[in-house]
Amino acid sequence: MSQVRLLVGTRKGGFVLTADGRRKDWTVSGPHFGGWEIYHMKGSPADPNRIYASQSSGWFGQVVQRSNDGGQTWAPVGNQFVYEGATRPHKWYDDTPHPWEFKRVWHLEPSARDPDDVYAGVEDAAIFRSQDGGQSWKELPGLRSHGTADGWHPGAGGMCLHSIVLDGRRIYTAISAAGCFRSDDGGASWKPINRGLHSQYIPDPDAEVGHCVHHIALHPARPNTLFMQKHWDVMRSDDAGDHWTEVSGNLPTDFGFVIDVHAHEPETIYVVPIKSDSEHYPPEGRLRVYRSRSGGNEWEALSRGLPQQHCYVDVLRDAMSVDRLEPCGVYFGTTGGQVYASADAGDTWTAVAHSLPGVLSVEAQTLP
Numbered sequence: 001m002s003q004v005r006l007l008v009g010t011r012k013g014g015f016v017l018t019a020d021g022r023r024k025d026w027t028v029s030g031p032h033f034g035g036w037e038i039y040h041m042k043g044s045p046a047d048p049n050r051i052y053a054s055q056s057s058g059w060f061g062q063v064v065q066r067s068n069d070g071g072q073t074w075a076p077v078g079n080q081f082v083y084e085g086a087t088r089p090h091k092w093y094d095d096t097p098h099p100w101e102f103k104r105v106w107h108l109e110p111s112a113r114d115p116d117d118v119y120a121g122v123e124d125a126a127i128f129r130s131q132d133g134g135q136s137w138k139e140l141p142g143l144r145s146h147g148t149a150d151g152w153h154p155g156a157g158g159m160c161l162h163s164i165v166l167d168g169r170r171i172y173t174a175i176s177a178a179g180c181f182r183s184d185d186g187g188a189s190w191k192p193i194n195r196g197l198h199s200q201y202i203p204d205p206d207a208e209v210g211h212c213v214h215h216i217a218l219h220p221a222r223p224n225t226l227f228m229q230k231h232w233d234v235m236r237s238d239d240a241g242d243h244w245t246e247v248s249g250n251l252p253t254d255f256g257f258v259i260d261v262h263a264h265e266p267e268t269i270y271v272v273p274i275k276s277d278s279e280h281y282p283p284e285g286r287l288r289v290y291r292s293r294s295g296g297n298e299w300e301a302l303s304r305g306l307p308q309q310h311c312y313v314d315v316l317r318d319a320m321s322v323d324r325l326e327p328c329g330v331y332f333g334t335t336g337g338q339v340y341a342s343a344d345a346g347d348t349w350t351a352v353a354h355s356l357p358g359v360l361s362v363e364a365q366t367l368p
Helices: none
Strands: 003-010 013-020 027-032 037-044 047-057 061-067 075-077 081-083 090-092 100-102 104-110 118-123 126-130 160-167 170-176 179-183 213-218 226-230 234-237 256-261 269-273 289-292 300-302 320-322 330-333 339-342 350-353 359-367
Touching: 003 047, 003 330, 003 339, 013 037, 013 350, 047 104, 061 104, 104 160, 126 160, 160 213, 170 213, 179 213, 226 256, 256 320, 269 320, 330 359
Parallel strands: 037 104, 037 359, 213 256, 320 359
Antiparallel strands: 003 013, 003 037, 003 359, 013 027, 037 047, 047 061, 061 075, 081 090, 090 100, 104 118, 118 126, 118 160, 160 170, 170 179, 213 226, 226 234, 256 269, 269 289, 289 300, 320 330, 330 339, 339 350
């Protein structure tokens, strides 16, 4: 029987949760790197034993960790991510005479074909690639040097490159607060893909860049169809991001951070509405996941098993994931330290962890 492994990054360490295909009884391993912020953990689709983790500390700096045995043991990789002294920014050393500064690795995205091929998105707004399992890294400089970069500005969480979606040589990224960008040539060149986005708090609400995108997702069977949770608005594109339309429909609020797509149904998507950009908790104190089976506009609330009163947690941008089993499993974590699992595509939910540190990321691995 297949298994599921959940990789949970928190503000005080990483945790590994495992269950068999029934997804009822879970074991918890951790904390790994106790006391450190683990911004993101993600396993390689090409090797179920390979996991990467972004380990960060305001005092000791940034480390990329790698496990080759499913999270049982770890080793740091990527000594080019160097931190010089307490309270000072990280330095990135490449072929230039003077290193430039960055704050942390927000997102790690392993390739589906090679476990040694992995991408990293960092703050401030850059993308790196390693082809030797994280031992060495090279920036894809065409993005950071794009002609629109003067119009990029940090969101409330910083100017972070937080989403990387891979489709062969095509790469999608999202930056807060710059917008979405696409490369059709493996990262050599990039184009903004923000037509149709509207943001009321920037000088030109319809500008080419400057939009605060919170997360993007796609189904591999439809690589030209993208879904987006923006600062406000849930959006959809059917032409690889060249044009976007709003699909917020009947959501109680269209502010939120996460968005994900059902593993087997490309038109089924999930979001977690948050009351507003100043009140980061569920509307009415009721934690509800919303599901659309039509690719947006028509949404249904999924609340069975979730707290429906006095709930004031947040669900951050990398804190939702789906597995590949049938029926599809859906998972998310909260800033209150709960991890919720649904083994029936969202119809019912169970808390599989109750008292972790605040959850920053959740990634599901489906294991043989």
